[in-house]
Amino acid sequence: MESPADLKAFIELPFRLYRSDPNWVAPLKNEVKDLLTPKGNPWFEHARARFWLAERGGEVVGRISAQVDDLVLKHMGTGTGQWGMFECVDDKAVADLLLDTAEAWLREKGMTRALGPFSLSVWDEPGLLVKGHDIAPTVMMGHHLAHYEALVEGHGYAGVKDLYTYELPILGFNDKVNRIVAAAENSSRIRMRQVDKSKFDSEAALILDILNDAWSDNWGYIPLTPSEVAHVGKKLKPIVYEDLIRICELDGEPVAFMITLPDLNELMKDLNGELFPFGWAKLLWRLRAPKVERMRVPLMGVRKSVQGSRFASFMAFLMIEHIRRAAVANYGATKGEIGWILDDNGPMRSIADVIESEITKIYRVYERAL
Numbered sequence: 001m002e003s004p005a006d007l008k009a010f011i012e013l014p015f016r017l018y019r020s021d022p023n024w025v026a027p028l029k030n031e032v033k034d035l036l037t038p039k040g041n042p043w044f045e046h047a048r049a050r051f052w053l054a055e056r057g058g059e060v061v062g063r064i065s066a067q068v069d070d071l072v073l074k075h076m077g078t079g080t081g082q083w084g085m086f087e088c089v090d091d092k093a094v095a096d097l098l099l100d101t102a103e104a105w106l107r108e109k110g111m112t113r114a115l116g117p118f119s120l121s122v123w124d125e126p127g128l129l130v131k132g133h134d135i136a137p138t139v140m141m142g143h144h145l146a147h148y149e150a151l152v153e154g155h156g157y158a159g160v161k162d163l164y165t166y167e168l169p170i171l172g173f174n175d176k177v178n179r180i181v182a183a184a185e186n187s188s189r190i191r192m193r194q195v196d197k198s199k200f201d202s203e204a205a206l207i208l209d210i211l212n213d214a215w216s217d218n219w220g221y222i223p224l225t226p227s228e229v230a231h232v233g234k235k236l237k238p239i240v241y242e243d244l245i246r247i248c249e250l251d252g253e254p255v256a257f258m259i260t261l262p263d264l265n266e267l268m269k270d271l272n273g274e275l276f277p278f279g280w281a282k283l284l285w286r287l288r289a290p291k292v293e294r295m296r297v298p299l300m301g302v303r304k305s306v307q308g309s310r311f312a313s314f315m316a317f318l319m320i321e322h323i324r325r326a327a328v329a330n331y332g333a334t335k336g337e338i339g340w341i342l343d344d345n346g347p348m349r350s351i352a353d354v355i356e357s358e359i360t361k362i363y364r365v366y367e368r369a370l
Contacts, residue, residue, distance in 0.1 A: 001051045007036065009053055009060050014087050015273065017145065023136040024143050025265040026273035035120065042227040043121055046070045050105050051085065054094050062088035062095065066102035067120055068109045071222045081111030081370070084119035088151060095151035107370050114368050115160065122220050127163045127363025128152060135360055138296040138337050139264040141165065142363065157366035161219055165339030168357035170295070170324045177355055181321045184314035192318055195245040204233045206247065207257045214301030219342055220365070238287060239264060243326040244295070248315040256302040256312070258319040262331055263294040291332040307347065316351055
């Protein structure tokens with residue numbers, strides 16, 4: 001991209017490609033612009049990216065990004081480049097041109113393998129949707145056209161990691177879960193509390209500290225920098241509801257957390273990506289007391305020192321149950337989505353099985369040697 005007009009075309013391409021897809025939810029255009037520009041995204045403090053458009057007959061028919069992230073190089077290995085923001089008409093020639101261009105830039109930067117899609121990082125929208133195209137995405141989750149899978153694999157990419165999302169009804173759990181919750185509630189060593197929004201900065205720092213410890217060995221984990229934490233906190237604060245975020249202590253030490261968000265996509269679908277002139281007022285009004293069908297659990301973690309113990313299980317189900325109660329009583333929710341979960345994350349997948357949830361979406365990360 002070389003001009004404001006290019007940036008506008010880059011942002012608006014999906015609005016044309018997905019216009020006949022009833023499950024697509026238009027992203028807020030100003031948020032996409034912030035994601036793509038250093039002024040709006042502190043990710044650029046440790047990463048570089050390039051963006052391209054493909055045109056045919058004067059019409060934009062595809063887009064892609066390529067990025068080199070210093071933290072990815074440190075945590076995922078030297079020579080690991082990434083690409084993302086991939087959108088394309090159903091044409092192999094166009095897809096090949098986009099991917100070839102991104103790969104050439106990565107080679108110029110000394111990269112030896114390409115992973116994608118990441119739009120732009122693992123904390124944004126990782127992976128390509130390969131299952132669940134018939135279900136609308138929840139808040140902060142990606143949605144892709146079904147033909148992308150064949151275009152990416154046809155270019156020589158192979159799947160390296162699958163990310164699962166699980167869905168379940170949340171009007172009540174089975175007897176096994178209820179027994180675990182009761183045991184947790186009766187434990188003198190466990191204390192659970194809601195997050196205190198009046199102390200948002202310190203609460204966010206505490207959750208991040210637990211997250212960094214809990215997730216540090218997970219595939220693809222990249223720590224958030226302090227400026228990224230502040231940026232994410234500023235974005236999340238308006239959609240944080242105290243009864244949907246819980247922190248658990250074991251013997252007085254905070255060791256676990258669970259964050260749940262109302263599915264704001266249900267509240268934004270009719271905005272068509274525009275906050276002005278009236279979208280902003282509509283969204284603010286709806287956020288005051290949101291009523292939604294679905295809830296999403298984007299993050300949950302337990303410190304390593306507790307992982308594998310019965311207390312980890314107790315705290316996980318305790319948080320799940322009490323947030324479930326709040327979601328039903330205060331927001332009218334009937335369904336929950338947990339995800340994404342790595343395909344090799346046995347403990348989290350076991351929890352998903354116990355609460356009788358099922359995999360409804362799979363996002364796949366692909367790899368190719370350069």
